[in-house]
Amino acid sequence: MRLALRHVFVLVVCAFALFPILFVVSAAINPLGTLASTDLLPSGAGLGNFVNLLTSDTYPFGRWFFNSVFIALASSFASLLLSMFAAYAFSRMRFAGRRVGLLALLLIQMFPQFLAIVTIFMIFTEVTELYPAFGFNTAWGLLLLYLGGALGVNTWLMKGFLDTVPKELDEAATVDGATHAQIFWRVIMPLVTPILAVTALLAFIGTMSEFLMANVFLRDPGSKTLAVGMYGMIAGDHRNANFGMFAAGTLLTAIPTVGVFLWLQKYIVSGLTAGAVKG
Amino acid sequence: MALDVRETGRAAGTPPARPRREITTAFVVSRIAVLAVTAAILLYAVPPLVATGSWVALGVLCAAAAGIAFLYLTRRFVPAKYLVPGTVFLVAFQVFPVVYTATTAFTNFGDGHRGSKAEAVTAIETGSVRQAPGSPEYALTPALRGEELVFLLVDPKTKQVSLGTPDGLTPLTGAELGITGKVVAAPGLTVLKAPEAAARAAEVSALAVPTSGGLIKANGLSRAVEGRAALAYDAACDCVRGEGGPWTADEEQGYFVNAKGDHLAQGWQVNVGFANFARALTDPTISGYFLGVLGWNLVFALVSALGTFGIGMAVALALHHPRMRGTRFYRIALILPYAMPAFAMLLVWRDMFNRDFGLVNQLLGVHVDWLGEPGTARLAVILVNLWLGFPYMFLVTTGALQAIPRELTEAAAIDGATPWRAFRRVTLPLLLVALTPLLISSFAFNFNNFNAIALTTEGGPFPAASPQVGATDLLITYTFRLAFGAGGAQFGFAAAISVFIFAIVALVSAVAFRRTRKQEEVYA
Structure with a gap:
């Protein structure tokens, strides 16, 4: 009886979680491809929206997809490494300015970043003139910009996790003559895979969805990411007509995220907990 | 993530004795x-x-x-070796822009006040150029002298040909005129044909030939006129002379003002001290909104953080039962919203709330303008945000529940506690110890959750009486409109409001963190 109640409750929440996704699926396979003709349950099925999306001349979806996945993978990998370096120093070493540094990392995140866009725009106007390869409309420039946020909440999460890894391990390695670099790469890194997986996933999801900076930074259609490109797809007059293609694009966009999630799944739950419990 | 910066382990400054290493x-x-x-x-x-x-x-x-x-x-400097790589990027792309932006809170930086005074003077003078009365409209032929672009100008009445360069105007002899009155050939010069000239249109329009009374500038690619500046800056009186003037420089406002109190449109950036902060607090039209927006902003952030936590925890608890079947399936279903791209799902939700063809109205069989009424719009954005946020809380709570020893709840049950009491007194406090830091960062994130509003309601619905502030506006979306909106950019003022936002979020978080640390000392 009790158990049945639990099932009912969970099923209700599942329905809440799934019905918008069902709507997206229904819109994606809706042969008419418009918002007005889309229902919760599809009236017909076809892959027309996917075909239109992938062969469209106006919307280089494949190009956007590649840009997004490339930027998200590169930026989450690089920021993970930078963040891990810092977390190692904060957790294992004692130095002047350690407390202040940790606090500052947290505080700087609380300033509304988007206002700095004016300044960032001015910086990159200069950069575009001097080094076009890292200027506006380039993945590399956006990547640099995203790396500015590498140290932040994630560093805290990792530091919390590292604090739970026994210190005796690195002390033993030190006595055996290992350098700090050897300890980092050979002792610490293998032990922190769960938290690496979690932060990698969080960073990946965050970058895939990032809209504000990318929207200012990427103007050229070929350089856009999925978030910027797909937003333009249903902007203004196209909102109704392109909805089917948009829904198809949404489902395709979810594929890399689900892929990364499945790849890292076995570490996720334990990683989230461990970081949080001690944090 | 708690602010737990207590020094642990060995006392600072006594590294273990390490053997002297050779150079490997x-x-x-x-x-x-x-x-x-x-x-x-x-x-x-x-x-x-x-x-x-x-x-x-x-x-x-x-x-x-x-x-x-x-x-x-x-x-x-071993710690620095590990900190510098991330810090370089942090300083270049976050600290510097943020600090620079914060300093503009003390200026009037914005539309009409973008540059320095010298830039404003140049803009005013060039902007006031009008065709000089009685001056001829020259037939223009762009030409090249070596690599340099020059103008060949023909006076329409006298057919006199002149050479115009950035140094001035000189008469030219030996040029051959075509039927249209333009130059077809000139000694020592390469005359540009129309397509060639069009390719250099930017250079053509940039070239100004100074004359005794003003400047000759191209008007299109085949005409050039002599213009005179109606306004001219005079350094002696620090004022602009000419039409409607004299306009005296007012260093307080960053404008040139005349005796009637009018000012020229182009101003420059000046320090205004705390005027922007004072304006946010005292200007009745703004401070009235400010408190209203702040109130809704706090409600939005609190309900989002606590609501997602509540739903996530409830589902995690429901699944956390030894005889529960199908947990694997449920987990995947519950995590799916988290895997969908948030920006796209926000836009999908916006369309599901559409009055005419939205899914919500279809399912409920009603005809409600969800995003058009203040009450329903607020309900809608909170609902959307709960949908986006609860899977994360579910994941986190599931993990944290696993870490709580079952013996504790079993012991409570043996002592005769009802399940509710056992949850209130044992499970919840232990969960909160682990999850308060995440709740706080969730609050801070939602307080500034720009996307959740900008991609759904864009702050609306806007009351007809005051189109500046909508019912679902957060401080951050309101500030964004101030800074970049259609009403003209007010970066200085927007920066001042950002400083307020920063102070509020930092204050709430700091208080919450202090409480967490006390809690940890009690329960941990």
Whole structure:
């Protein structure tokens, strides 16, 4: 009886979680491809929206997809490494300015970043003139910009996790003559895979969805990411007509995220907990 | 993530005795690698800086490169070796922009006040150029003298041909005129044909030929007129003379003002001290909104953080039962919203709330303008945000529940506690110890959740009486409109409001963190 109640409750929440996704699926396979003709349950099925999306001349979806996945993978990998370096120093070493540094990392995140866009725009106007390869409309420039946020909440999460890894391990390695670099790469890194997986996933999801900076930074259609490109797809007059293609694009966009999630799944739950419990 | 910065372990400053190390191959190779990378970056970055004469940037770059090379060559400063890579990016792309932006809160930076005074004077003078009365409209032929672009100008009445360069106007003899009155050939010059001239349109319109009374500028590609500036800056009186003037410089406002109290449209950036902050607090039209927006903003952030936590925890608890079946399936279903791209799902939700063809109205069989009424719009954005946020809380709570020993709840049950009491007194406190830091960062994130509003309601619905502030506006979306909105950019004022936002979020978080630490001491 009790158990049945639990099932009912969970099923209700599942329905809440799934019905918008069902709507997206229904819109994606809706042969008419418009918002007005889309229902919760599809009236017909076809892959027309996917075909239109992938062969469209106006919307280089494949190009956007590649840009997004490339930027998200590169930026989450690089920021993970930078963040891990810092977390190692904060957790294992004692130095002047350690407390202040940790606090500052947290505080700087609380300033509304988007206002700095004016300044960032001015910086990159200069950069575009001097080094076009890292200027506006380039993945590399956006990547640099995203790396500015590498140290932040994630560093805290990792530091919390590292604090739970026994210190005796690195002390033993030190006595055996290992350098700090050897300890980092050979002792610490293998032990922190769960938290690496979690932060990698969080960073990946965050970058895939990032809209504000990318929207200012990427103007050229070929350089856009999925978030910027797909937003333009249903902007203004196209909102109704392109909805089917948009829904198809949404489902395709979810594929890399689900892929990364499945790849890292076995570490996720334990990683989230461990970081949080001690944090 | 808690602010737990207590020094743990061994006392600071007494590293374990370590054996003296020899210089190994790895040591040498890593040092060479560092030097090579630094050199490569310098080799790439220096030439453009030299070419444009950006000496300050060059100095900063070289100092940074020298510092980094030194840091990784020496055996000392080990913590810095690990902190510097991330910090370089942090300083360049976050700290510097944020600090620079915060300082603009003390200026009137914005539309009409973008540049320096000298830039404003230039803009005013060039902007006031009108065709000089009685001056001829020359037939223009762009030509090349060597590589330099020059103008060949023909006076329509006298057919006199002149050569116009940035140095001035000189008469030219020996030029051959075509039927249209334009020059077809001239000694020592290459006359540009129409397509060639069109390719250099930007250069053509930039070239100004100074004359005794003003400037000759191209008007299109085949006409040129002499213009006179109606306004001219006079350094002696620090004022602009001419039409409607004199306009005296007012360094307080950053405008040229005349006796009637009018000002020229173009101003310059000046320091206004705390005027922006005072305006946010005292201007009745703004401070009235400010408190209203702040109130809704706090509700939105609190309900989002606590609501997602509540739903997530409830589902996690429901699934956390030894005889529960199908947990694997449920988990995947519950996590799916988290895997969908948030930006796209926000836009989908916006369309599901559409009055005419939205799914919500279809399912409920009603005809409600969800995003058009203040009450329903607020309900809608909170619902959307709960949908987006609860899977994360579910994941986290599931993990944290696993870490709570079952013996504790079993012991409570044996002692005769009802399940509710056992949850209130044992499970919840232990969960909160683990999850309060995440709740706080969730609050801080939702307080500034720009996307959740901008991609759904864009702050609306807007009351007809005051179109500046909508019912679902957060401080951040309101500020965004101030800074970049259609009503003209007010960066200085927007920066001042950002400083307020920062103070509020930092204050709430700091108080919450203090409470967490006390809690940890009680329960941990």
